Amino acid sequence: MYLVIESLIKIGVIIGGLMGAAAYLVLVERRVAAWIQDRRGPNRVGIPLTEIRLFGLGQPIADGVKFIFKEEFVPGHVDRLLYVAAPMVMFVAATVLFAAIPFGTVDLGIAGWAPINLVVVPGLDVGIIYIVAVSSIAVYGVLLGSWASNNKYAFFGGVRSAAQLISYEIPLGVAILGVVLASGSLRLEAIVEAQAETGVWNVLTQPLGFLVFLVASFAESGRLPFDLAESEQELVGGFHTEYSGIKLMMYLVAEYLHMIAGSFLIVLLFLGGWHFWGLTGDGPVAGIGVALVRIAVFLAKVLAVILFFMIARWSWPRFRFDQLMGLAWKVMLPLGLVNLVGVAVWIEYLRAPLAVSGLPERLVMAAAGWLLLGVAWLAAMAAAPSARDNRPDLSLVARYRDSREAR
Amino acid sequence: MKSDDKSIKWVEEPPLGLAGRSYVPLLVGGITTTLKHLAGPKMTVESPEQRHAIVDPLGYRGVHRLNRDAQGRVKCVACFLCATACPAHCIDIVAAESPWPDREKYPESFTIDELRCIFCGMCEEACPVDAIELTSLYDLSGKSREEMIFDKAKLLSVYDQTKDAEPMRSAQADRATDSACPDSGERGEEPI
Known part of the structure; x- marks a missing residue:
């Protein structure tokens, strides 16, 4: 009760x-x-x-x-059941995500009361897996809506969005794996506590993973520079072209919730969650005053990340679709794997000798992380796999034309 | 047109330099521009409270007005030149015999459909007695179509409202032409 x-x-x-x-x-x-x-x-x-x-x-x-x-206009050519269900799927999926976002644990100091875990589902051991799994249900909302709309712009938008979300889920997952490996737990509370305990956030030790995760969460939330699913200049409105009124609002709010969820995840996994040096303490359980400070710090960080999302929207041009896919598969996935392998090698082979040598472990790890970022970036630069010219190869065109004329 | 059409001239893109490949200078450049504008001065004019400064109110083509002469009568002589010149056919004049001795006709009713008007200023140029003029009032609005059909009283009230800020153009023209233009005497004989 x-x-x-x-x-x-x-x-x-x-x-x-x-x-x-x-x-x-x-x-x-x-x-x-x-x-x-x-x-x-x-x-x-x-x-x-x-x-x-x-x-x-x-x-x-x-x-x-x-x-x-507003008038809720339903075009005559839609598949009614799916058309109505799609925004609900998207909305529910975006909302239940937040069941696993932990805000820390508070001890009210009342005798007989256990410390309250400020999360809807306390002690969820697979928190991060749950969040990633639920957030990928958004693909169904988008695909169902675009298919049910029976409109080619909506369909293009839906197909693009599905391809994009599925592609970027892989670098996203690989970047998360690096953090999970370093923290040794899938529980989000444990991941935050691991960062708070040492006072070194994961962004300092795994900058490469942070970069991959940041780019992937931009793409997952479908915002510029990766908003190809609803690029107004090409696709009218993308997958929600045929929606209006409260259903459109559900789509838009769901997209917003995805952005907020992405920001929460960035803060939880890489920016130390509720921890801030000298302000919030570093133990898992806090008194009521400290708990309020922790929540404020947490929300301030999330707001900062959201503001970055908003500023980024007006700073960089949208990717072309083949560049988007190239970035996911040829740049972000390899970079994420490099980070993952780096963390794995660190934990398996380098941690023990370092502990013996007496050097500050986290400092060395941060230095190694940034070195890895630099090297991997340079390698990606040298290969430049996503900077591809997708115009027809003129020599091939000429050869084809000659052979046709010869015939 | 197919991609192998011989009339197509292909323009080669310059290859990506180091900056383009590493993304970093471009990312930094983009966000620097954004932040500069984020903090920079704003262009917005808070409209109802602040107004745009109109550089030349006499040259501006806003709401019409019907000018009054020195005795406060309507200046118009109902010659129909403005209605004839109007490309939008928005001016409707009903002429009647003038009650005053200095002219033969005067407009019994003079209505302009402001919703049809395209604010081209032809009526103003056509008018021989400078009776109709365009003011610098640009924010005209109404709650019904009927409200936007301005009658003679309304057009005269626009004159009363704007005469101090924007004196009649004929007054200025007279001042200018009196000294410079040889046919200024002719203008003086016009019925006012």
Whole structure:
């Protein structure tokens, strides 16, 4: 009974917080986009029915009301069942992801109460596998929606998105494996605690893995420079071309949740989770004050990563599709494997002799990680496998033409 | 056109240099530009409170006005030149015999459909007595189509509203032509 109430409270907080965060992050994104484009962005809508503006903080309410009251047009040529189901699949998959995101453990200091684990599903031993598995269900949402729309733009978008998500899941997984190997656990709490204990975040020791994971999570959340699934200039709207009203909102919110989930994962796996030097302590269980500081630090880090996602959107041009795939298979996957092998070799062969030699282990490991990053980057540069010219080979064209004329 | 068509001229891309291959300078360059604009000055004019400064209000083609003469009467003599010149056919004039001795006709009703108007300024150029002019008011809006059909009273009220900021062009033209133009006397004889 007690457990049920605790879980319900956690679920309520997470769902409420997520929906609010998604709505307000849309506002943040619009403001940031406007500033980058030398505009001011939506700064008018404040408290409804008054003149108070509040820097546009009422905008998400207005947006939501607009989406809900918009006509929900269903084209006649769609497959109704799948058309209705697809956004729900995507939305649910994006929401249940957050069941395994840990915010640390708090000890309320009340006698007889066990420390409360601030996560909807405490002690999930396969936390990271669960998150990766659930997040890949998004592919079904996209594919179902695009197929059910019965529209060629939507279909193109869906196929592109499926290819992209499946391709980038591999570098993503390989990058995660490096962290898992170093921490020795699939539990996200354990991964964070391992970073907090030593005070050295995984981004310092595995910069190559961080790079691969960052690029892959950009691609997984389908944002620029990898938003080929819905590139407006080519595909109208991509897989949600035929959607409108609340269903479109579900798609858009689900994409936002994927970006938020990606940011959470980056922070958990590579940026030390709730840990910050000299601010949050390093033990697994915290008192209530420290726990609040930890949550604040955690959310601040996540927000910083999300802001980076938003700024990156306006900084770099979109990849061409063959370049996107080339980047996944010919650059990111090998780089991820190099990182994985590097970590494995470190743990198996180099850790023990280093402990004997008395050198600071983490420092040497960080140096080795950055060295590995540099070498791997240079190797990728020399090969330049994704910088490919995909125009027809003119000598082949000429030969074909000559042979045809000869015939 | 097929890719082996002989009339196609293929332009060779320059090969990727070190910068392009390593991505780093390009990534840094992109994000530097972004951050510069993020912090830089904004172009937005907060419209209802701030207004765009119109460089030449007399040359601007906004909402029409019907000018008044010195005695406050409508200047128009109902000659229909503006209605004839109008390419959008948005001016509708009903002429009547003038109650004043200095002209034969005057407009009993003078309506402009602002929704049809294309703000080309031909009416202003056609007018022989400088009765119709375009002001620099650019934000005209209404809640119904009927509201956007301006009648004589409304057009005269636009004049009352803008006469201080934008004096009649004829007044200026007279001042200019009196000294320079030889046919200024002719202009002075025009009915006002």
